[in-house]
Structures are given as C-alpha cells and as structure tokens.
Amino acid sequence: MWSYVGGVSVLNEARGREPAGLVGRAREQTELRALLAGHRLVTVSGCAGVGKSRLASAVTDTMTQGPWRRVVTVRWQGRGQGAPGALGAAAVGALTGVRPDRHTADAGAVVRSLPAEPTLLFLDDVDPVHAECMGLVQHLLMAAPTLRVLVTSRHCLGLGDEHVLALGPLSVETPDGADGLPAAVELFERRARAVVAGFRAAGADLAAVEDMCRTLEGVPLAIELAAGQLARHSVRELAAKLEHHQSWLTGRHSGLRRHRSLRDAVGAGYVLCERAERVVWARVSIFAGSFAESTAVYLCAGGGVEPHDVPGCLARLAARGVLEPVGDPGGVRPPRYRMMRAVREFGSARLREAGEFPVAAERRLGHCRRVAAVAANLWSTGGQRQAVRLLQNERDDLTAMLRHARTQPDHAGTALETVVNLWFWWGVYDNAAEGRDHLTRLLPVCDAGSALNMRGLWLAAWLTAHSDPQAAEVLLGRAWPSAVLAGDDAVIGRLAHVEGLLALHRHDERAAAEHFRHAADIIPPYAPGGPSAAVSRAAQAVAQAGFAPHRAQRSARRALTVPGVRDDAWATAVARCAGAYADHRSGHSGRARQRARRTLAALDPELPAPHVCAALRQLIADIESGSPGRRRLPYVPPPRAGRVPDAAARLTGPSS
Structure with a gap:
C-alpha cells in the first residue's frame, strides 16, 4: 500500500515493473545485486531519465535472498526542495509505522525507533533532500549494524563507506560480433508496440529509429516518450522532428509527474541548482560539443559570476549529471565537459529568455577565431598533430559558429578569417565539401x-x-x-x-x-x-x-x-x-x-x-x-572514352 508523509511516498510492498524498462540492463542488475550483497551503502547515480529508480526497484523486488528480512522504500514525490525534516519523518513512518511530525523527526528519533530485524532502506530519488539524506544515512549506518541503505540520486552522497553504481544511457550501437539490435533500439520497438500493435522497424524505418536513438543519446525516458509519438507521426517524420529539437517530447508516463515531459525531467535538476550554477548552465549551453574549463571561464564570467567561481560550478554541475566529463577526468590534461542534447536545449532556452544569447554568441565567435589561429600556427610550425587534435575537440563548436555567422553580417568577416585559417582541415583531411559550403556563403x-x-x-x-x-x-x-x-x-x-x-x-x-x-x-x-x-x-x-x-x-x-x-x-x-x-x-x-x-x-x-x-x-x-598504375588524382575527371588514364597519386589537393 502507498502512504504519504510530508510530500514523501512510502511503499512497504513489492512492486512490479514492466520488463521493457530494463532492456539492456542485465549487466547493471547483476552488478547492483553484488553491491547490495556485499556493502551497507550503495548509491545508483546518473543523469535525468536514465532509469535509476526503475533499476533499483527491479533489483530490490526480485532479490528475495539477501542479508535483510524486509525492504522499506521511501520516495520523494514533491517538487523542488524538500522541507527540513521531511526525509527523517518519512523514514520514521516507513520503518516504524508511526507517522511523526517532520519538525520532531530528526536522525536521533529515527535511530531510536529502528526495529532489530535486518532491513534494507531504499531512499529513492533524494535529490531535493540531498543534504538531509547525507546526515540521516550517516547516523543510521553508525547506529544500526543490521541496516543497509540503497539510494538513487543524480549524484552520490559522498560518504566514505559509499559504493556507487554510475548508470549511463543505453547503447545505441551493436557491439562488434554481437547479434540483435542495440539496447536503445530494442527499447524503442518494445514501447512502440504498445502504441502501434505489431510494430517492427525494417529497412529505412530501422535506419530512422537508429538515428533517432543516437539523437536521443540512448536516454531511456527520451526513447520511451519518442516511441509514444508514433500515434501522431511516422518513424521518419519523428526522426526528422527530433533532429531539430527534442525538448517538446511529452507522454502519459505512469511514474513521476516530471517524467511525463523531457523538459520537466531536465528542469527538475535546474531548480535544485544555485543561481551561479544556473547561469553557468545556461551560458555553456551555447557550446555544441565538448569544451575546456578555460573556455567556459572566458564565456561565463560576468553578470554576477566571477571567473574563479566558474570551475567550481562546472564541477558541481558534473556531479549532478548536467555535464559529462570527457577525456581523462582528474588526469594531467585540463578538464573538458560536454552536455547531453536535451540538457543543452533546456539551457539554451534559459539563455535566450535571459537575453544573453547575442553576448554568448559573440564570445563563442572570438573563441573559435582564436582556436583557428592557434591551429594554423601549430600547423605551420611543425605541430600538425596538435593542430588536428585541437580541431577534433573544437569541431562541433566551429561548425555551429560558422552556421550562425551566415545570418549575422557583423560576424561574416571573422567567420571567413576562421575558414581561411583552417585551409588544411578542409583540404588535407577530406572536408572539402564543408569548406566550400562555408566559403560560398561567406564570400559574397x-x-x-x-x-x-x-x-x-x-x-x-x-x-x-x-x-x-x-x-x-x-x-x-x-x-x-x-x-x-x-x-x-x-x-x-x-x-x-x-x-x-x-x-x-x-x-x-x-x-x-x-x-x-x-x-x-x-x-x-x-x-x-x-x-x-x-x-x-x-x-x-x-x-x-x-x-x-x-x-x-x-x-x-x-x-x-x-x-x-x-x-x-x-x-x-x-x-x-x-x-x-x-x-x-x-x-x-x-x-x-x-x-x-x-x-x-x-x-x-x-x-x-x-x-x-x-x-x-x-x-x-x-x-x-603488376599494374603500371592508375590515375588517382582527386582533380582528374573520369577517363575519356577509349583512353586509359596514366597512374598518379592523390597528392595535389583535397578530394570531394
């Protein structure tokens, strides 16, 4: 049965979950079972909509053999920050069956009320009460040796005895040598069959579904919401619509209210951030690809955000699952981050609402101009490997900047300078078509x-x-x-x-x-x-x-x-x-x-x-x-009738 205490829902009975929600999660289920069997505090973390609660619930419901005799679940159902004491009151009510007042239900009261039997306390979705959860769990684990705690949250608690299972999106590619569909595509098909009876994608439709899952970056919630749109759109129409933006996705989700919309799922994390974190989130959303910490400092500083505050904001956003560290986090190289597309779209909307998009675009323009100048200098001074790696890191933002500059006459000169400085990227590495397109639009x-x-x-x-x-x-x-x-x-x-x-x-x-x-x-x-x-x-x-x-x-x-x-x-x-x-x-x-x-x-x-x-x-x-050679110059047309062209190498210029 369900009961509600202080905005928190408490469940004392096993619950069933439909199998489609756990497609591609067999390894994670096995790993979570092993962690629960061997450790007293386990946290399942991950970004919004990745399926943390679903995985944890399925494991606790099916794990009949464990070092506990009962499972008690406490889930936050409110919106925004939780009231002080709400989590403690819910825990007391769940563990003892008594519904105390949240003003008197501190950690000590919970500890004194604990039953003696071994118990697994499942604290689900505790982000709004994260700080209180840290203190509560620490007191519980110290005072009750027979208690184990399972937590789901967008970021871990940070306690010393904590073991974390970081849950990522579903795979959008089939592993080499494996049969069947990628996990993300399989989830889409299973959800789609609930909307269109007998649905099975093949041929061009299957390619569209695969592209759609890549666009949605394998996030289960986004995939399920997209599958629900098949009642109104064909597969290929839906794929084309999602290619432009995806925050519009909504559906009648049976779970939390915020999971009925992709925008609300992302926004639930936004309301938990401090002001500086929200500003940094919005401003870095202008980056189309990964970005360096130093670049974010250049772009985000000002308007109440000090330059020295930006690295800390980035680290906290990464801990919340808003940003994803790329490369070698914590290594010797400067940190780099990227945003998932749905998160970036949400931040970009906030950036435009604040009227800051033109300033951010101007700063991105200056950053890309410097990147191109540095890459050109590296290329001409013997650092060609470094130049190419730099452009690989910055390619998405260079492309986004150049496309935006086509619509801004004031930016055209700087954009043309950037394109010209990157001559080797277009000509040497077979990106000639892209370079021609930029030049055709900018030169006039x-x-x-x-x-x-x-x-x-x-x-x-x-x-x-x-x-x-x-x-x-x-x-x-x-x-x-x-x-x-x-x-x-x-x-x-x-x-x-x-x-x-x-x-x-x-x-x-x-x-x-x-x-x-x-x-x-x-x-x-x-x-x-x-x-x-x-x-x-x-x-x-x-x-x-x-x-x-x-x-x-x-x-x-x-x-x-x-x-x-x-x-x-x-x-x-x-x-x-x-x-x-x-x-x-x-x-x-x-x-x-x-x-x-x-x-x-x-x-x-x-x-x-x-x-x-x-x-x-x-x-x-x-x-x-034993051939004398065939002409392979990129600028030589097909041979004329009756003439076999001489051999040559593809040396003198870029290929199309």
Whole structure:
C-alpha cells in the first residue's frame, strides 16, 4: 500500500515493473545485486531519465535472498526542495509505522525507533533532500549494524563507506560480433508496440529509429516518450522532428509527474541548482560539443559570476549529471565537459529568455577565431598533430559558429578569417565539401577588395577544382588581379598550383608540370596559409611521371629539400609519395613499394587519414598486382572514352 508523509511516498510492498524498462540492463542488475550483497551503502547515480529508480526497484523486488528480512522504500514525490525534516519523518513512518511530525523527526528519533530485524532502506530519488539524506544515512549506518541503505540520486552522497553504481544511457550501437539490435533500439520497438500493435522497424524505418536513438543519446525516458509519438507521426517524420529539437517530447508516463515531459525531467535538476550554477548552465549551453574549463571561464564570467567561481560550478554541475566529463577526468590534461542534447536545449532556452544569447554568441565567435589561429600556427610550425587534435575537440563548436555567422553580417568577416585559417582541415583531411559550403556563403557578404577575400577566393578555387573545374576557373579569374596588385607571392604561387590542377583535368601533363614548377618557384619558404612549395614540387613530379619519369624522380627529390619540409609532416608525406610514384614509373617498383610503406607507417594512426593515404595504398596495390598504375588524382575527371588514364597519386589537393 502507498502512504504519504510530508510530500514523501512510502511503499512497504513489492512492486512490479514492466520488463521493457530494463532492456539492456542485465549487466547493471547483476552488478547492483553484488553491491547490495556485499556493502551497507550503495548509491545508483546518473543523469535525468536514465532509469535509476526503475533499476533499483527491479533489483530490490526480485532479490528475495539477501542479508535483510524486509525492504522499506521511501520516495520523494514533491517538487523542488524538500522541507527540513521531511526525509527523517518519512523514514520514521516507513520503518516504524508511526507517522511523526517532520519538525520532531530528526536522525536521533529515527535511530531510536529502528526495529532489530535486518532491513534494507531504499531512499529513492533524494535529490531535493540531498543534504538531509547525507546526515540521516550517516547516523543510521553508525547506529544500526543490521541496516543497509540503497539510494538513487543524480549524484552520490559522498560518504566514505559509499559504493556507487554510475548508470549511463543505453547503447545505441551493436557491439562488434554481437547479434540483435542495440539496447536503445530494442527499447524503442518494445514501447512502440504498445502504441502501434505489431510494430517492427525494417529497412529505412530501422535506419530512422537508429538515428533517432543516437539523437536521443540512448536516454531511456527520451526513447520511451519518442516511441509514444508514433500515434501522431511516422518513424521518419519523428526522426526528422527530433533532429531539430527534442525538448517538446511529452507522454502519459505512469511514474513521476516530471517524467511525463523531457523538459520537466531536465528542469527538475535546474531548480535544485544555485543561481551561479544556473547561469553557468545556461551560458555553456551555447557550446555544441565538448569544451575546456578555460573556455567556459572566458564565456561565463560576468553578470554576477566571477571567473574563479566558474570551475567550481562546472564541477558541481558534473556531479549532478548536467555535464559529462570527457577525456581523462582528474588526469594531467585540463578538464573538458560536454552536455547531453536535451540538457543543452533546456539551457539554451534559459539563455535566450535571459537575453544573453547575442553576448554568448559573440564570445563563442572570438573563441573559435582564436582556436583557428592557434591551429594554423601549430600547423605551420611543425605541430600538425596538435593542430588536428585541437580541431577534433573544437569541431562541433566551429561548425555551429560558422552556421550562425551566415545570418549575422557583423560576424561574416571573422567567420571567413576562421575558414581561411583552417585551409588544411578542409583540404588535407577530406572536408572539402564543408569548406566550400562555408566559403560560398561567406564570400559574397565580405569586403570584395580585402586581402582576406583574396585568400578566400584562392581557397575556394582549390577546394572546388575537383568537383567543378569551370567554377574554379571563374574563382581564379576573380583572384588573379587582386593577388598581382597586392604582390602576394604566396597567393600567386598557390593560384598557379590550382592552374596546374585544372591542366590535369584537361589531361595536359606538360602544362600542369609547368604550372606546378612556377608555383614551387614562387611560393616563399615557410609561407603560412596554404600548401608549401614542397607540395607543388611533388605535384610537378606526379605530372612529369607521365612523360618524363627520370625528371619526375629529380623533382620528387627536390621536393624533400624545400626549406621547412621536415617540419611539415603532410608535405613530407606528399613528397615521399610522389617519389615512390616516380620510382614505380621508372621501373624501380620494389623501392617504390618500400618507400610507400614507410610513409604510411610514419603517419599517426590516431588522427584522421589525409587523402595522401589513399594514393599510397593504391600505389602499393598497383605494384603488387603488376599494374603500371592508375590515375588517382582527386582533380582528374573520369577517363575519356577509349583512353586509359596514366597512374598518379592523390597528392595535389583535397578530394570531394
């Protein structure tokens, strides 16, 4: 039977739970049983809607054999902070059957009223009375040796004898070698069958369900609420709607009132935060991906929040499950955090309500500009691995900033500078389509006569030459006069490099080799902002290999002597690949294969593979198959009818 004391519900009988709620939780159930059998204080923690109460209830209901004779459950059913003494009063009522006044039910009264029989006290969902719960549990465990306590909360109590089971979202991917559906997809299907009889996703619908579960990040409550929407939306309509936002999800949930809406489930934690924590929550919600503690300090400081307060707020939000530490929490690296999407949407709504979104967007713009500048400097000074790792960490926020800047004319110049500084991210790591899209939208709204616009035109031409040679020629026509008038040798040389790419499209190897030679001769040593002279010299070798293999070998060797090439890992790989290709065309296939393998082995396997890797692997395959080689340049169109293209490497530019 249920009874209510001070806003707390008390249950003294076993309760059943439908099996669908525990899909994918077999390991956690086993682990929780082992913890309860071996320890006196166990806490199940996790973010909102992850299923803490459901898991704990199912285990206590089915664990008939344990070091206790009865299970007493106390659950908070109120909204917001609990009144002082409410938890103690509920515990006394549950353990003794007497309903005392909450003003007199302190921890001492509970201890004096404890029965002698071994008991498991299940304190469910104690976040609103967290501070009182800490004191109560500590007194109980010290005074009653036969008592065990199970707690569910968004964060642990922090007591010394506490053992914590951190409950995460359901898996959205099938483990390698495993059969069946991911746990999140299986839960969706089971809940969907309660709405649509016989529901089973297949084909495009199954792909939509999988995408939906990834968007919802495997949170069981969100998945169940989404499945309940199938009465009004098809699977694919629902997936598209959730891709834009998910806080609108609601349903007739049989449990707590706040679980009837995803927004209310997240907001229940918001009302428990201090003012500074709420402000930090709202402000960091502008980050689309993970962010560093130092970045959060820069963005959140001001408006009543001191810079030195931000790290503490982040740590407390992480303890409450609002933020998720990523990387190596507590390690030597600076801490980084991320927000689940539903939490971020809730914070973003609070940020806009407070009228602070424009300021936050301005600060994010400045942060992304600095990230791009640092990454460009690292790339040009020998820290290419660090540059790529930095961009991997910041990619989501860079993308969000650039998309927002398209709608803000005041931000367009800074956004274009960011895109141009990241030329290597677009061109070297096969992100050319994304880079082209940003440039296409930003160039028309920026100053056409500026040096930045000239560099943007060069980059757009370089990224476009493969997918649309005619458009690349138009861009070159716009960029050449500005580059010549400005006397910028680096841009002039790189424009000549693009001319070489277009000549290769026309299958004119001799003209291409001449353009690449001109580019290599004119690009200054150590010139930042684009491919070095070594890359153009390597491209010259590739073009020459079709009609003068021995000259191509000399050009490839010269590429490795360009000043600064040893500090440029990508240019070195391109030059060595060109040398291997020239060796192969000259009849030294064994040496070419050995060089190609050494070059591949020298690349960092933890980083994205630059497009030169495809050329190296293709070259090795051609050598082992006895083929003279096939043209694999990213800017060479499909072969003309009746013509087999010559072999080359994917060296001279980004692929689409």
